[in-house]
Amino acid sequence: MNILLRIVADKRQEVDLRKSLIPVSQLERSVLFNRNTLSLALSLRSSAIGIIAEHKRRSPSKNIINQNFTVCEVAKGYENAGASGLSVLTDAKYFGGSLDDLIVARACCNLPILRKEFIIDTYQITEAKAHGADAILLIAAILTPKEIQHFSTFAKQLGLDVLLEIHNAQELDKSLLPSIDIIGVNNRDLNTFTVSLETSKTLSSLIPEEFVKISESGISSIDAVKTLQPFGYKGFLIGEHFMKTDNAGQSAKAFINQLKK
Numbered sequence: 648m649n650i651l652l653r654i655v656a657d658k659r660q661e662v663d664l665r666k667s668l669i670p671v672s673q674l675e676r677s678v679l680f681n682r683n684t685l686s687l688a689l690s691l692r693s694s695a696i697g698i699i700a701e702h703k704r705r706s707p708s709k710n711i712i713n714q715n716f717t718v719c720e721v722a723k724g725y726e727n728a729g730a731s732g733l734s735v736l737t738d739a740k741y742f743g744g745s746l747d748d749l750i751v752a753r754a755c756c757n758l759p760i761l762r763k764e765f766i767i768d769t770y771q772i773t774e775a776k777a778h779g780a781d782a783i784l785l786i787a788a789i790l791t792p793k794e795i796q797h798f799s800t801f802a803k804q805l806g807l808d809v810l811l812e813i814h815n816a817q818e819l820d821k822s823l824l825p826s827i828d829i830i831g832v833n834n835r836d837l838n839t840f841t842v843s844l845e846t847s848k849t850l851s852s853l854i855p856e857e858f859v860k861i862s863e864s865g866i867s868s869i870d871a872v873k874t875l876q877p878f879g880y881k882g883f884l885i886g887e888h889f890m891k892t893d894n895a896g897q898s899a900k901a902f903i904n905q906l907k908k
């Protein structure tokens with residue numbers, strides 16, 4: 648079974664267990680559920696260089712990246728660096744993340760926060776809202792058009808922004824909906840882990856102007872951002888390049904300052 652199918656199968660079991668333990672009504676009573684959300688899409692539209700910096704301890708492709716920082720240190724460091732948004736991986740098994748990471752990040756920064764998760768159930772969207780997220784990720788590769796429609800509409804009802812992630816034209820075709828705010832091109836093939844910025848170059852012209860367009864994964868240089876900006880990308884989601892250093896916030900600050908020159 649390929650890694651993506653394995654992740655989704657594990658996610659189904661994990662979500663069913665949590666649903667049996669914590670009813671949705673309990674999530675909706677969380678103190679953060681009714682807070683006003685920040686808009687990740689608006690933050691990207693109003694930023695000259697939209698860096699979405701990611702908290703990422705480990706991954707299927709690189710195993711351990713960095714487990715020395717606290718989420719709070721990273722969130723504060725990215726905010727101080729001038730990032731336009733914060734991405735928090737909440738999957739435990741493959742990324743070492745958690746919903747606790749989300750709530751700590753929320754307490755430690757005022758950036759729009761994306762819950763980076765393999766969403767397969769509206770319960771996870773309610774969780775995202777209850778733990779302080781401002782946006783959720785929908786991965787076209789693991790969802791049907793009907794699920795994308797249902798999940799994105801549900802997220803908008805909770806006041807969340809929706810980032811729809813694609814890797815090819817077929818996935819884009821099932822994702823062009825008014826309930827989508829941001830379209831992210833993932834340069835990483837989630838089945839093989841191969842990374843190519845050509846993916847962003849090839850798909851950019853297929854994405855309608857009304858969507859905020861971002862490029863994700865494998866971005867590790869100023870040159871990569873400068874190369875992709877002319878293709879209309881307003882945001883760049885970067886994790887490993889910052890997290891593999893001994894100070895993620897400082898690494899992001901140097902990167903963003905270099906881009907401003």
Ligand SMILES: O=C(O)c1ccccc1NCC(=O)[C@H](O)[C@H](O)COP(=O)(O)O
Nearest residue numbers: 706707708837863864865866885886887
């Ligand atoms: O990062 C992985 O190895 C990975 C493998 C399988 C599914 C998803 C994966 N990553 C999640 C992400 O989307 C990235 O963390 C994010 O785009 C940042 O990528 P990078 O800057 O290359 O760390």
